[in-house]
Amino acid sequence: MNNAPTIRDAVQARLAKRHRAEMRFQFYGLAAISAAVLFLAVLLGSIIIQSIPAFTAHRLVLDVEIRPEIADPRGDGSEASLRRGSYNTLIQNSLRDQFPEAGSVGELRELFGLYSAVNAARLLNEVVNNPEVLGETLPFSLPISDDADLYLKGLTTDEEFLPGAAPLTLEPGMDDALTLRSQTGAPVFDVFLDLVQARQDAALDQARIRAERTAARAAEELDTDTRNSLEAEAQRARDLVQALQEARSDTGPVRLNSQTASLMLRAQGGVLRINALARDGLSAEGTWLVGPDTASQTAQDWSLWVIETPSIARRITDRQIVWARTLKERGLIKNGLNTTLFTNADSREPELAGVAGALAGSILTMVITMLLAVPIGVGAAIYLEEFAPKNRLTDFIEVNINNLAAVPSIVFGLLGLAVFINLFGFPRSAPLVGGMVLALMTLPTVIISARAALKAVPPSIREAALGVGASRTQAVFHHVLPLAMPGILTGSIIGLAQALGETAPLLMIGMVAFIADPPTLGLSGFTEPATVMPVQIYIWSSSAERAFEARTAAAILALLTLLVSFNAVAIYLRRRFERRW
Amino acid sequence: MQSSLFAVLALLVLTAVGFLIGRRRAVAAGSGRASRLHSLPNYYGYYLALWTGLPAFVLLALYGLFGASLVNTLALGELEREAAPLIREYEAQLARDDQYQALAEETQQIEAEALSARNEMFRAEREGGDAERYLRALGALTAQRNEIAAERQVRRDQVASSVAARAPRTIPGVRARAGFEYWRAPSERRELFIADARALAFNEGLASRNTEEIRAAALALRPWEDLFRWSAAGVALALSVAGLAYARTRIRASFRARDRVEGVVGLALMMTSAIAILTTLGIVFSLLFESIRFFASIDWRIHEFLFGLHWSPQIAIRADQVGQSGAFGAVPLFAGTALITLIAMLVAAPIGLMAAIYLSEYASPRLRAWAKPALEILAGVPTVVYGFFALLTVGPFLRQFAMMLGYEDAVTQSALSAGLVMGVMIIPFVSSLSDDVINAVPQTLRDGSYAMGATKSETVRHVVFPAALPGIVGALLLAVSRAVGETMIVVMAAGQGANLTANPLESVTTITVQIVMLLTGDQEFDSPKTLSAFALGLVLFVMTLILNIIALRVVQRFRERYE
């Protein structure tokens, strides 16, 4: 060829560059897919990890004496009398027996804060159902408060156990206080003092940095209001620096308070709380939180128990920590499977909250959605695909359905609120209305997939049926519909799965209420207030209690399991009945 | 309950009987030979069953849907009528009450001031003045007004209780008091009143209160309820029997029963597809109707709603606020929606598109078999789960990250975290739509390019992509519409502050978030605050509708081109 070699050279010259571009492009593609898969993995992984603490729960098993004078105030053993009994007092008494030291009102409030009083209702039911237990002692198991549970799971509080270095003498001092002194003259408490010191230094550094930064920002700020507030903040930081510096140079005993770490001392089978320490690390002052077995003046075997998280930064007090751990050591608190999560309805107390109510609500709502969306959707599909004349009106319906499929779900909620509730006067928060709204939302999906399934049935089937003298209706209902059924079912299930995960429209019609009793799984349940799984997830995720975090994640896993099984059924149907013409 | 169950059972039996009679008669009419009949004997049975059952069941269904509210309206209307003397007395006393009238005048004055403050604010927004000042003034005025409104309410309650106390303690007196209480109650209290009365009257759940008035209302409900229940059952049975009798007379050998039955079936099918249209109409009319009421309540200041820069529907802080005259400038919401949508599309468009291209042009069947289901799972995850993920994982992570980079004011609920997570949610949407579109590009175009010596990526970039562009644009528009209408992620992760900002690390609010905020929790119907949610809904609907129509058109055109 005339100029072939030059062209080949030109092609060759650019070849390496082009192949690099090719590799780059491929890499982008692979990166995009990996990113999507990675997102999925992180999403599922983080939810699974977050959910783990929710699957176990610590329960307290107490021997509760059913004292007749408390459980049966009228003394006649009648149900009415039993219902007026004060069952929480029974539980409280049993718990007090464990810790006779707890005397003051405040201490008792802390003690009873280890569980929620709502549990007494279960004890009441037990006694009302078997009145013969009056006067006996029953083992009664109840979930402990969420904060104690999280503490025992080691999620909210950092702590450390240090063996005692040398024997101590315990001298009674003022009030209940004891003075603890190292017998050998070894500074037995200096480990803890170092910790306090380090903590103070860190706080000081932080306060200094903050003071500088805010002052710098205040100097740059133009807006007067903002500058003033920044300056005030800087001043507060400077004051803090001052206070901390003074505290450092102080030579008196170190006092422990809610801002510092807490220090417990375990000796003679009891637990002491240290209130103050001498700077030399030789002596300290403390009170018994859990009384000792023996009343000896010396302690050979002892250990330090440092609760590093200051009590201001946790929702459980020192006493509650000590009691909870002691109860656990006494074998009264045990960790086990958290069945409450699946048997209870919602509750304000995380340890008593479960998804059973939301699950029942979801089932009721889905029943309505299914009963409405599937027949109506399939009917509409049959009409449009098999009967409708091809004219402007059917074109319009078609465009309409495609548009409805892309209308934001929240708009369906507004429709439900305005029409079903405000206009028709249907009950708020009810699965009936929720199901209707979701049915309208799902309808386009069902129609579109049902039409596709009907379209996939070859015309020869219809022609054959019509050929032997069947009417159009007969041809459709006897021949086409059965063949299209698997496809229709698959599409419907996928549509229902979408509805099952939908939240926003249900918020509009008030299904976001706090529902402590699960709705009845029967006819009347359709009009009772209820909530559904995704809304329950939303409610829990906006709760302040830390324990709800794990429970929300667990509820999400439950919902995802439901969705996966829905889709698995759909895939199975598709595989099982897939037919190629 | 039992009576209606009985009616349903009776109807079912009657319908079955109708079917049997129809068949029997048809066989008789054909003198025992089916071939003489126009249709199969079963069709005559269906025909009779339809006549027997259908009208009656429709009636019962109507009763089931609307019976209770009709009974409520009638019974309480009756009570209200009996309360007329009390109402007249109450109004007369209020008109005579100087203190009350003074308060009313003051309210009017404050409202006039608030109006001018609002005008000023809007002007300042347009002309760049100190709009914040007027917003604060407006807040102060509203608080003042609400305080007065509360005082008026107290005064009204006093007058009302003195008027009610004058009613005799006889049965008519109590009934009048019940009607009076109901008449005075705002609509959400009315609902509660009715619910309590029904609870007492028919054991429908637990009543929250049990007063004399509610008992009177319960007693008033009962006769109406009985009347309706029995007459519904009676009329249904009568209809059913009449239908049976009529249809029976029509059965002859030549009667076209099959055509009739199929006609009904066809009609029913047609009605099901009409539901799609009814839904759209329902959406359009309910949104329009409530929006009109909203615009009326803000004196038709639609331009303020669309172009105002301050959104603060609950400006007053008092708990007992009655109605508010907040600021309804929706621009911060539009801007927040746009910002989050933009971030989401910046994530979803490149990743979704590249994933689709890679899957359809490069991936081995094995990789496809893994990646496609993964994307489908991503698409099937409920949005509330994404919201949780954004709130508890992405938000805190981004905040830490921003603080590490020296941005001190970082917040957990930010436009960025909501946008990122929403982008992830939309990836599978974009990728599956563009996958369809890319696969619709004919192979001959690719072959043409390869035969010229183009590499795969050159073919994709220079031939496949331009060919698929209209379809891809359509897909992206649909994705935008999805992002604009997405609710849960933003509700949970974007925050609620109506900040007008372009900083993705700040928290912003969106149209959907505000709809949820306005309509959940305690709401009073008919207050501008509640109604404004519908106006926002209308804006959202129109916006997404336009996007959808354009997108569907574009995709349609694209498909026609390569059919």
Add this chain to the structure above:
Amino acid sequence: MTLDFPIDNPPTRYHPLTTQLPIKVATEDVSVRYGGKLALEDVTLEIPDRAVTACIGPSGCGKSTFLRCVNRMNDTIDTARVSGSIRIDSEEVNGRDVDPVVLRARVGMVFQKPNPFPKSIYENVAYGPRIHGLAETKAELDHIVETSLIKAGLWAEVADRLHHPGTSLSGGQQQRLVIARAIAVNPEVILMDEPCSALDPIATARIEELIDEMRENYSLIIVTHSMAQAARVSQMTAFFHLGKLVEYGPTEEIFTNPLDQRTQDYITGRFG
């Protein structure tokens, strides 16, 4: 169709005059499998330069498959496996170090259905030079586009609407546009797979004329189902049947004096 050939087909018959022209493409024992299916079996032939070689044969006999071996388009099909040797100017096409990108710049291809890219006429023709970087300046590119369109006999019709979309042309014009696109990178061999089957007789005639002119500069291999077309435009003819090359030789010889019974039957229209 009924087959009345002996089961053990004789190997390819070559006409005596086959090797008189300078050889451009030479194949030896080329076989192609799609998955397990043998689509082309042991094809050995030599294709002359500056001449038109026609491939004929009943549908499904492997003509397109053979054509796609020459520019390695079979690489784009996952299941296709090619064996044997194909040489262009004694350079092995299937060699490991041969980049299909470079090869395809040397071997142009025109398909059955005109497939202009969804771009302007100008951009369609400029596509090859652009991706291969053959033009340094806009003027050079303009020049290439113009000469290619002139060579393809399309210039007069499109000179004033170079920036209209390529798809706006008629079918025959589109096919010539595609030919212009192929010759814009100045290939040495041009493959045409039934280039006229989607066109009306007048457009077909124009393409045939064009093919005849192009013979001056290129080695052309065309697949056709029309005996008349093969007879009109080609100098050499290869007859394929059931994946095998049955007979190969000068067109005149094949049409007037076939050596194989199957060729005879095919060109006289007894089957296929």
